[in-house]
Amino acid sequence: MSKDSVAIFGGRGMLGVDVATACAAAGHVVQAYDLPEFDITDPDQVREAVTACDVIVNCAAYTDVDGAESNVSEAHRVNATAVGCLGELAREYGKRVVHISTDFVFDGKLDRPYTEADEPAPINEYGKSKLAGERLLAESGCAHCVLRLEWTYGVHGASFVTKLIELAQVGNTLRVVDDQIGSPTATTVVAAAICELIEQKTEGVYHLANSGYVSRFGIAEFVVDRLGLDVDVEPCPSSSYETPARRPLNSRLDCGKIQALLTTPLEPWQGPLERFLRQIDEKHSGYRRCGIHRQQLR
Numbered sequence: 001m002s003k004d005s006v007a008i009f010g011g012r013g014m015l016g017v018d019v020a021t022a023c024a025a026a027g028h029v030v031q032a033y034d035l036p037e038f039d040i041t042d043p044d045q046v047r048e049a050v051t052a053c054d055v056i057v058n059c060a061a062y063t064d065v066d067g068a069e070s071n072v073s074e075a076h077r078v079n080a081t082a083v084g085c086l087g088e089l090a091r092e093y094g095k096r097v098v099h100i101s102t103d104f105v106f107d108g109k110l111d112r113p114y115t116e117a118d119e120p121a122p123i124n125e126y127g128k129s130k131l132a133g134e135r136l137l138a139e140s141g142c143a144h145c146v147l148r149l150e151w152t153y154g155v156h157g158a159s160f161v162t163k164l165i166e167l168a169q170v171g172n173t174l175r176v177v178d179d180q181i182g183s184p185t186a187t188t189v190v191a192a193a194i195c196e197l198i199e200q201k202t203e204g205v206y207h208l209a210n211s212g213y214v215s216r217f218g219i220a221e222f223v224v225d226r227l228g229l230d231v232d233v234e235p236c237p238s239s240s241y242e243t244p245a246r247r248p249l250n251s252r253l254d255c256g257k258i259q260a261l262l263t264t265p266l267e268p269w270q271g272p273l274e275r276f277l278r279q280i281d282e283k284h285s286g287y288r289r290c291g292i293h294r295q296q297l298r
């Protein structure tokens, strides 16, 4: 089968690097685009990139969830207007788009995992901008697939997991919210799934996460235990931990729809997270460098 030429917008971001690596390993011709030389809000640059490929994977985004509360127009310019423009150009030139979205399109008030059929109702500006992007892409009429992710982590960027480790380096106690529930998800898992979706020319909206659910407090306990960090982890409610942007409490995604397309089952979150912790420990020796007491990885 002939391989696609794949353009990855946001190709130097946490997810984008892993998508580029996975697509190249699958035999695709890959071109990564990112700031500062490529700006998704510049239609001329987007046109040039769109005409030079078969498929665009859009990982570019304004991802500062708290920052979006005070930079509303910038978040919307990158996450919504530019995505609509990308869709129009993709339709004009007959190209396919795989667009990355988020669980933050939901308000988190449901008492079960969210399916793709559930009505989005974002509770922060980041979520509103991402939902607007999904809708503008759909309205453009291009062939597209939207992947809603949650709680991603990877070796090429900062995440909840890496922030936990940073915080563990400066204090003896970590206070972590125990009422936000979701699934920590490895960017490598997402990248492998994106390769399959490209091959299958999949269209529609899909939820994607590692399987199983856990609170952010539960993740902190797991990370501290596996790294043998010498810190206490205390649970607290979101109401006692004020941030500029509200977070949904229920971030559980029902991934049954995408699971039916994938060749392998989505792995429980513990395995990929443990491998990630081993990988960053081997790569950076971060805990030793920062003087943290560290036992053998278990």
Ligand SMILES: NC(=O)c1ccc[n+]([C@@H]2O[C@H](COP(=O)([O-])OP(=O)(O)OC[C@H]3O[C@@H](n4cnc5c(N)ncnc54)[C@H](OP(=O)(O)O)[C@@H]3O)[C@@H](O)[C@H]2O)c1
Pocket (backbone or CB within 6 Å): 009, 010, 011, 012, 013, 014, 015, 016, 033, 034, 035, 036, 038, 039, 040, 041, 058, 059, 060, 061, 062, 063, 078, 100, 101, 102, 103, 130, 148, 149, 150, 151, 152, 153, 156, 157, 158, 159
């Ligand atoms: N991280 C999560 O927990 C999570 C959860 C759900 C969904 N997502 C989604 O996953 C996707 C990938 O995010 P990520 O986690 O990989 O975050 P990331 O590391 O911040 O990647 C985003 C990339 O987009 C680039 N970018 C920002 N503005 C741009 C512009 N105007 N033109 C071109 N590139 C631009 C960023 O460059 P700079 O770094 O130079 O700004 C960065 O390289 C996003 O759509 C995000 O909404 C993430």
